[in-house]
Amino acid sequence: MLPTITVDVGTTSVKLCLFDAAGALIASARHSTPTTKDTWGEIYDVEALQGIVSAFISELDPPDRASVARIAITGVGESGGLVLPDCSLASPMILWHDHRGADRLSRLTDSDRTLVYRATGLPVNANYGLSKVAWAVEEAGENASTAHWLNVAEFLAATLTGQRWSEYSLASRTMALDLTEKTWSPEIAALLDLDVDVFPELRTAAHGSPLTARAARDLDLAESVVVHVAGHDHMVGAIGADLRENELLNSTGTTEGLLFNRSVPDLDDAAALAKLANGISCTGAEYTLFASIPTGGSAFATLQSMLAIDAADLTAGIDAAHRRYLAGDVDLDRIPLVLPRFRGSPPPTKDAAARGIIAGLRTDTTRDELVLGCFLGMVRQFQDVLSLFPLRPERIKVIGPAGRNPLWLQLKADLLDTTLSVSQFPEVVSLGAQALASGTTARWEDCDPRVVLPDSPRHDLLAQWCERTAPQWEHLKGTPA
Template identity: 65%
Template sequence: MLPTITVDVGTTSVKTCLFDADARLLASAAAPTPTRPDPWGEVYDPEALVGVVVAFVRGLDPALRATVQRVAITGVGESGGLVRPDATLASPLVLWHDHRGADRLAGLGPAERTRVYQVTGLPVNANYGLSKIAWAVEHAGTGADGALWLNVAEWLAATMSGERWSERSLASRTMALDLTTRAWSPEVCALLGVDPAVLPPVADATHGAPVTAAFAARAGLPDGVAVHVAGHDHVVGGVGAGLRPGELLNSTGTTEGLLVLADAPRLDAAAQRDKLANGLACAGDASTLFASIPTGGSAFATLRSMLGLPAEDLSARIAVLHDRYVAGELDLDAAPLVLPQFRGSPPPDKDAAARGIVAGLRTDATADDVVLGCFLGMALQYRDVLDLFRVRPERVKVIGPASRNPLWLRLKADLLGTPLSVSGFPEVVSRGAQALASGTTGGWAANDPVDVAVDEARHARLSRWADDVRPRWEHLRAYPW
């Protein structure tokens, strides 16, 4: 490995790390992702975002800073903005869940939507970049002359290097990339009136560009540092986890991602109906199949707000509930049935307007009942999305905040009857970014994994409960928003 500073631009936080040549984590920090509202939705604060990176680098011990050879940037998959040749912005830098431009998708008919999926491997949805690109070009007018659309991670790399390019796992989240040719699709771009000339050259994560002298001086970086765009955070997490064919990565952050590797995209009618997202790996020839559950680790914050609990109190309750569940002391039927669509619904509906539902509250319901119901609902939702893949993974590797939630992990393992291998290392995505910038791969053993085994008696009990609530569960899922 090469000594690397990593930057992970997430939905709620920006994580920065320094790894040495042995992939040891020497320093890390997290800051709230700097965003601000604008008249159309929510955008990044560009200067504040660069400031987070510079402050971390400047805060390192000078002796450590002098060893750095690479900067590797990863982040959310569908954000971005129009970037001029001098790396200034010709449009706002739009967040992934901002739906400006969605009206441009409304006119697409069934045949056109099928064609989009056949070419790009993505279901038509305003989360993806293409409708945002159409909106940005229209609103920028002549100010967009010479500008290219870059993801937020790619824009940071352009700011550091002066070079504009798109990393291919991120390019495959725009709904503009042909997965067969691995080039931009003029056909799909034309459906939204987008000129493919606004899209940058595509490279894999092994491509690096020298950091400019100006940025090196600003951040205090040594000469000769190269910056890499590592790729889509969930896919980069797969690299850090040493993901192999036949395995599933359960990547948990604000959202929850399910990711498998494949030899080729799955572009059949069933995959389109289930709204599974195909993509490209950060390096190598593999394709990816991905599904995102909008509510993941963010459920913790939702429960805190809903129940008025401090973080320490909620964590303690979760630990106690876990122990009582393992001991067989919990009455599952006493918990309300919670459909945890607090941030929208996952595939196959994929509806940003969907909301969570808590059903079956009784007069004696407690905060613990609601907490248990929420994580039972999240386990059911995970099961439903996993079923869309139509394969049972040989192994499930879990990374992210779920690794610190024993109840969530145990319920998943027992409901599915599948053991989990859970990372004990908190920054698997960042470690994957270092590996990609170093031209190598990650390994699971380095992440101190812990196995969560399946208890057959609990599996049988939880399966009976899931069968009993299925009619009500399906009723809640069908609620019209």
């Protein structure tokens, strides 16, 4: 490994780390992702974001800062903005869940949508970049003529290197990349009246660029430091977890991701109907098959708000519910049925307007029962999404904050009747970024994994409960947004 600063721009937080040549974590920091509002929705506060990165580097001990050889940047997959040759912005830097430009997708015909999936491996959806690009180009006018669309991670790299490029795993989230050819698709871009030249050159995560002299001076780093765009956060997590064939990565953060590595993309009718998202791995060689559940770790904040309790009280409630569950002191028929679509629905509907539903509340329903119901609903939703994939995992690797939630993990292991291998190291994505920038392979053992075993009697009880409540569960899923 090479000593590396990693920057992970997430939905709710920005994680910064310094790893040494042995892969040991030397320094880290976490900040709320800086965003602001404009007339149309939510955008990044890019000056604040750049300030967070600069401050972290400046606060490193001088010997540690002098050791840095690489900067590796990851980000959420569908954000972006138009960036001019001088690396200034010609449009806002738009968040992934901002749907400006969505109206442009409504005019696509069924045959257009089929074409999009066959070429890009993505279902037509306003989360992806293409409709945002069309909106930004129209708003920028003549300013757009020399601009390139960059993801937020690619934008940060551009400001440090003076060069604009797109990394494959991020490019494959724009809905403009032909997966088979691994090039931008003029045919797909033309569906929204875009010139394919709005997209930059393509690179793998291994292909970086050195700092500009000015950036090196401002950050007090050597000009030999090379900056890499490591890629889409979930896909970089797969690198950090050393994900193998027939293994599933369960990447938990604000959202919850399910990811398989594939040798070829899945572009058939079944995958299209399930709205599974194909992509290209950060290595540029393999493909990925991915689904995102909008409500993941964000349920923690939702429960805090709903129950008017702080994080410590909720953690205590989760621990209490976990102990009762393990002791067999839970009457599943008393547990509220929670459809946790607090931030929209996952595949196969992918409806951003969908919202959560709680059914089966009683006059004596307790707080712990509601907490248990929420996480039980989350693992049931996970099971539904997993069933959409054309293969069953031989092993499930779990990364992210779910590793600190024993109730969530045990319910998942029991319901799926599958052993989980859970990282106890919190920054697996950052480890993956260092490996990509160093040209080496990460080791799952370095993530300090622990095993969560399923319990057959509890699995049987959960399976019977699912069968009893299946009609109600399906009815809730069919509720109009």
